[in-house]
Amino acid sequence: MLKTDIAIIGAGPAGLNAAISAAAMGAKVLLLDRDDRAGGQLIKQTHKFFGSRELHASLRGIDIASLLLARVREFDNIDFRLGATVLGYYEDGVITAEYRGNFLKIKADRYVIATGASEKILPFPNNDLPGVYGAGAVQTLTNVYGVLPGKRVIMVGSGNIGLIVSYQLLQAGVQVAGIVEAAPGIGGYLVHAAKIRRAGVPIYTSHTIKEAYGDSSVQGAVIWQLDEKWQPLNGTEKDIEADVICIAVGLTPLTELLWQAGCQMKYVPQLGGHVNLRDENLMTSVPGIYVAGDVSGVEEASAAMLEGKLAGLAAAKSLGYSIENYDELWQQAISQLDGLRSGPAGEKIRSGLKMLVR
């Protein structure tokens, strides 16, 4: 049995920050990730982040991942294991993991679940054809492995992911046939949308996919217009040729471990699906289990980093560890989170979170 103060599951923006914060207070940390690279989805993000300097603004996601990894490596009290897939949470507070062919049993006094989220799919005929790919998958293929997903892409969804991935595809030399958005307006930041429009890519608002077609893989799709009640309008069909349909309709939290641990959950569509109740320290209804990042509500990587800091600080403090400027650090992370969630863009997140604070 492997014993530690705090086990952190997931080494993305949330998990890495949780590890750094907790380790800085002196806690013994075990950091696990099923992938063999640290950084979670940061490793595919080539765009520069917005916001303040503390939130790594103007750095690209890939560089933020390297920076955080370097910080983690500075701590002797962080045992960092990549290629470790956590398999389950048991009622005696033990978790098990598969680690490079070995079976690990782990008992930690505190857990921070930072498992992130996974891509949603959209229902339409032939959505299982090869060539219908999640936006994250397209980013991985293009930005991490340097392999093009195809020649011509239909992007579904005009949120920030849809817009950013469209731009990244253009950078990589792929044609973007158009962006299809069911809502009457563009979902993401207009600064991203403007770049796409300048490149001549049409954005079809109030449209959705009627069906995809192709023999053994995608050869195109028929899109059609939606009325103000989101019902498709006959006679508005457009046929668009493409070999890839990229689905960027959002993410849903990877909450399996939270369910297993018996955390109280609630369906909150604004946050991507079922998510856990939490207190101001990001502790779930199960004492000792904390959350950070997309697993507890899908937001941006900057919010995940701040939640990681908070959860790491709070988990370490609850075990009796301390740091001189704890209150200042905690308050700073809280105000930065409030800042990120302020304004009209944060309205959806704020209304979702209101349903969850214990």
Next chain:
Amino acid sequence: MRIDEHPVLTFTRGKKVTFYFDGKKIEGYEGEPIAAALHAAGVKVLRHSHKKNRPRGFYCAIGNCSSCLMVVDGVPNVRVCVEKLREGMQVETQKGRGDLIVED
């Protein structure tokens, strides 16, 4: 198709290796996911679904959705979007659920 020049990124690839897709020799780079190597070689159909025999490709690329299961070196249900490519691997299109491996 592979990207050779990119305005932001440089790709560091492993050593070139050969492997087999349904018996056919293909080249890829060691350590990249099998699915990336197949995609670069133009292979999009990775398996056929067990009831309706419909073609399936990859979807999430993070080992989560089970769309990309293939038979690798005789082992069925390998998630090729996360399984790393090695020299000489035998990768086969999976039909249905795959067969259990029975050891004597």
